[in-house]
Amino acid sequence: MPSPGLIQPLDGSEKITESNLYMFQYFLIVVPTEISTYKFSTSTHQFSVSEHEKSLTGMIRKHEVPGILVKYDLSCLKILICEEGMSLSRFLIRLCGVVGGIFSTAGLLHNICGFIINLLCCQCKSRN
Numbered sequence: 001m002p003s004p005g006l007i008q009p010l011d012g013s014e015k016i017t018e019s020n021l022y023m024f025q026y027f028l029i030v031v032p033t034e035i036s037t038y039k040f041s042t043s044t045h046q047f048s049v050s051e052h053e054k055s056l057t058g059m060i061r062k063h064e065v066p067g068i069l070v071k072y073d074l075s076c077l078k079i080l081i082c083e084e085g086m087s088l089s090r091f092l093i094r095l096c097g098v099v100g101g102i103f104s105t106a107g108l109l110h111n112i113c114g115f116i117i118n119l120l121c122c123q124c125k126s127r128n
Contacts, residue, residue, distance in 0.1 A: 010026075010049055015053070017055075019055055019056075019057055020066070021055065021056035021057050021066045022053065022054070022055055022056060022066055023053065023054045023056055023064060023065065023066055023067065023069065024051065024052075024053050024067070024068045024069065025051065025052040025053070025054075025069045025070075025071065026049055026050075026051050026068070026069070026070045026071070027049065027050045027051070027052075027071050027072075027073075028047050028048070028049055028070065028071070028072040028073070029047060029048045029072070029073050029075060030045050030046075030047045030072055030073070030074050030075060031045065031046050031047065031048075031075040031077065031078075031079055032044075032045055032075070032078045032079070033045060033046045033078070033079045033080075033081065034078065034079070034080050034081070035081045036080075036081070036082045036083065037082075037083040038083060038085075046079065047072075
């Protein structure tokens with residue numbers, strides 16, 4: 001089932017070979033996924049792919065067969081993707097924390113600059 005925003009690893013992949021004896025192996029790991037947003041909720045599966053291709057011209061071993069082989073593993077874990085919003089009170093508390101941090105940092109920098117200026121001015125006055 002297509003889900004918005006999910007990109008499937010094998011979309012648009014194409015393999016062409018001139019040889020008749022060629023082996024393509026795909027190793028898939030399938031993970032069940034549940035997506036829940038404000039706009040939609042869906043259950044889907046994501047998968048990762050690794051691939052191996054090999055020309056079988058020459059001596060073929062017993063376990064090597066020309067063709068397309070797909071080996072897959074189903075994951076026992078489930079991924080939950082949830083979109084959550086922040087309540088107004090939580091937003092206001094965080095905003096107050098940011099504003100308070102800015103003011104305290106600005107006050108600290110103001111005091112440090114004032115101390116340095118006083119230190120330099122006192123040294124200049126004592127030399128004169």
